[in-house]
Amino acid sequence: MNAPRTSLRSTPSEAVIASLSEELFSRFGDRFVVSAAVREQHGHSLTWVKNQPPDIVVYPRTTEEVSEIVKLCAAREVPVIPFGTGTSLEGHINAPYGGVSIDMSLMKNIIAVHEEDLDCVVEAGVTRKELNEHLRDKGLFFPIDPGADASIGGMVATRASGTNAVRYGTMKDAVLALTVVLPDGEIVKTSSRARKSSAGYDLTRLLIGSEGTLGVVTEITLKLHGIPEAISAGICPFPSVKAACDAVIMTIQSGIPMARIELLDEVQVRAVNLHAKLALPDSPLLLLEFHGTDAGVQEQAERFGEIAAEFGGGPFEWATKPEERSKLWQARHDAYWAAKGLRPGAQSIATDVCVPISRLAECVDETKRDIVENGLIAPIVGHVGDGNFHVQPLVNIDDPAEVAACEAFVDRLVKRALAMEGTCTGEHGVGQKKMKYLEIEHGPAALGLMRVLKRAIDPHNIMNPGKIVAL
Known part of the structure; x- marks a missing residue:
């Protein structure tokens, strides 16, 4: 599996980009953009990776339009970089070899909600907040919550997680099926709405976390959950970060079904207090949330309080009103800023x-x-x-x-x-x-297998090149 590293990617020539631009403009009109400001926005990353803008940005409205864009790029071996909301942190959306950024922000349709089956089908540009706003009146919610109002397609690409993961899992647990445009422009659906299947390779899981290097995700079938009968949140300070972490370990090992259990060290607490005008205790603390019945939530909170006390934590303070909970979690989500x-x-x-x-x-x-x-x-x-x-x-x-x-x-x-x-x-x-x-984490054989898969699916290395594995 250890294929030698050879360069399969170079920056397209000006003539190639000019030819591609002419075709894309004739097809997409004002949804074809080459202004410097827009291109720089699409080559930006919330990290220290240098801005690497694409040559072109295109805004499709349908899976078929994405397929058309990819086919035009594939014919010229021009890189394709899928773009969601631009909140990635490790340089996922940069265009080190130029190419075309496919911005999914116009693909906002919530195609179907199957309340009786607790699932839905959405286009990739729908954000998690937009989805939950749509689901609220149906008594349902989508629990994966990375903090930023990321697009569902972007969350699939990065195998997103978030504050609810301890109870509801991550994107790999939440996705039933994907519609994906492959590097040759072919449209593939990876699975069905069935809750489980043993029919063939698990293409859905292969593509979740592939960061746009194997294809462009355009539609997603997601698992949903009923909004809990009771939700309670609170804060619990600790004398040290180690004490807080030890309390978390004991809580998980005790089987208490926490919905959220978040750590802020004393430096982050100071930042949150200044930014959100809060008065959280000036020490490491845990933000917690419990989901269930009224009796179940109360029991979970009491059991956690007993564990916290063993590690010098407390007092545990409740945020009982919905607006108090919202303010607390918004402050957590704004931790970066x-x-x-x-x-x-x-x-x-x-x-x-x-x-x-x-x-x-x-x-x-x-x-x-x-x-x-x-x-x-x-x-x-x-x-x-x-x-x-x-x-x-x-x-x-x-x-x-x-x-x-x-x-x-x-x-x-x-x-x-x-x-x-x-x-x-x-x-x-x-x-x-x-x-x-x-290679340190997975070993050379496993990394070699990743390269084999990448080359097999994307032989010309046009899908988000320069990410995950070097070819």
Whole structure:
């Protein structure tokens, strides 16, 4: 499986782009854009990867139009970069070889909601907030919640997770079937609405998390859930990050069915208080949410309170009103922007790792020591119910010494997680920045198999080249 690395990608010539532009403009008119500002927007990433804009941006409205765009690109071997809402953090949407960015934002149809089967079919440009707004009156909701109002197609591409993952799983658990445009423009549906199947290869799971390197996702069939009878949220401060993590480990091992259990270290708490005008306790804390019946929620909260007390946590404070819960979780979702306020003008370098739950306290504690010893400002937040946490160093990107120190810190963070049998990314994805860790994590044979699959499906390497695996 260890095929040699050979370059299968070069930047298209000006003549090729001019020819493609002429055809796309004749077909798509004002939905064909080549202005510098729009192209730079589509080559931007919320990270320190240099802006790498595409040559062209096109806005399709249907799967058939996506297929037409891809066929035109495939005929000229021009790169194709799918674009959702642009909230990726590891350089997923950059265009290092130029090409065409396919912006899915006009594909907003909620095609069907099957209330009796608890599933729905949506186009890739629908965002998670738009979907839940549509579902609310039906008593249903879609639980995958990465914080940003990401598109469903983008969430599929990056195998997104979020605050509800500890109870409801991640995108790989939420998707039943996909409609995908392959690198030759062919349209494929990967499965049916059946809740399980053993018919052939699991193409759905192959494409979830493929970051646009195997095809363009255009439609998604999703599992839904009923809105719980009772929802209760609250906060619980702890004397240290380690104590909070130890409480999380005990809570999960005790089988308490938490819906959300989120960690904020004291640095992130300070940032959130300043940004959201809150008065959270000035110490590491957990944000929690319980779903179920009134009696079940109360029992879960009481059991958690007992565990927290064993690790010096408390008091546990309830957010009983819906508006209080919303304000609390909005503050958590705004953690990225809140952290940037701690050092105005600095670049935020958000990254994540995930470890087995039993190693969580050790990994976070060692990471905190690393931050302090190297004089970094780097808040920590985490979906710690499944061992996943995020670190956000704030760096003067114009200072080479600071950039080098931050690069070294991220490298130690990832290798620390890998040494604890974890992963280099729990939910941000690989993109460009974490490609170098895949062989360490998976081994050369598994990475070689990924290359074989990529070459078989996309022999000319036009689908989001320069991401996940190097060819």
